[in-house]
Amino acid sequence: MLHISRSLTKLLGELKKLPSVGDKTALRLAFHLLKSPENLSALAESLLEVRDGVRFCSTCFGITESDPCHLCTTPRDDASICVVEEPQDILAMERCQAFKGRYHVLHGALSPLNGVTPGQLRIAELLQRLEKGLVKEVLLATNFTVEGEATALYLTRLIKPLSIKVTRLAHGIPIGSDLEYVDAATVQRAVEGRSEL
Ligand code: ZN
Secondary structure, three states: OOOOOHHHHHHHHHHOOOOOOOHHHHHHHHHHHHHOHHHHHHHHHHHHHHHHHOEEOOOOOOEEOOOOOHHHHOOOEEEEEEEEOOHHHHHHHHHHOOOOEEEEEOOOOOEHHHOEOHHHOOHHHHHHHHHOOOOOEEEEOOOOOHHHHHHHHHHHHHHHHHOOEEEEOOEOEOOOOOHHHOOHHHHHHHHHOOEEO
16 A cells, blocks of 8 residues: 555545545545646645635526626526426536526435435525516426436426416437536527427
């Protein structure tokens, strides 16, 4: 077993908490950072800046430095809301420029196997926004995974009785894929070809 310093062991432990970082990648990243003290300081500073400056918008639950965020305050179509799983999915939708309404981030998807229940997602907050009566269409842009589809189905059952049109991104987005990794042209086609549920 490699004998390394306590602080380096701690850094490796933190790096391994990141998605898809295992032992080898953590070591590679840590040693890369150690080679350049400037990079290490810049990374440490930007981590602190993000910790202190970035928060979730209290309306849409996207990431923002000012609350409410610019997507909630700039002039956009108030009659439609696009529901996504994660804040980064908003970026995927905005890249394709086909959607002009507001957003709502659930912060996850229903997954009974992993113990994710409706109460753990921002569903109650979504319903509160819909109660104001401005919204005519909810576009469900949850991922095309088992969890994303189950969440879309669950939301459809909740929203349809409110006489609000519920639509889903058209297929064409590969089954099993996360929205954030789909190219902009494909997302644009999926938005334009959305179908009512
Ligand atoms: Zn917002």
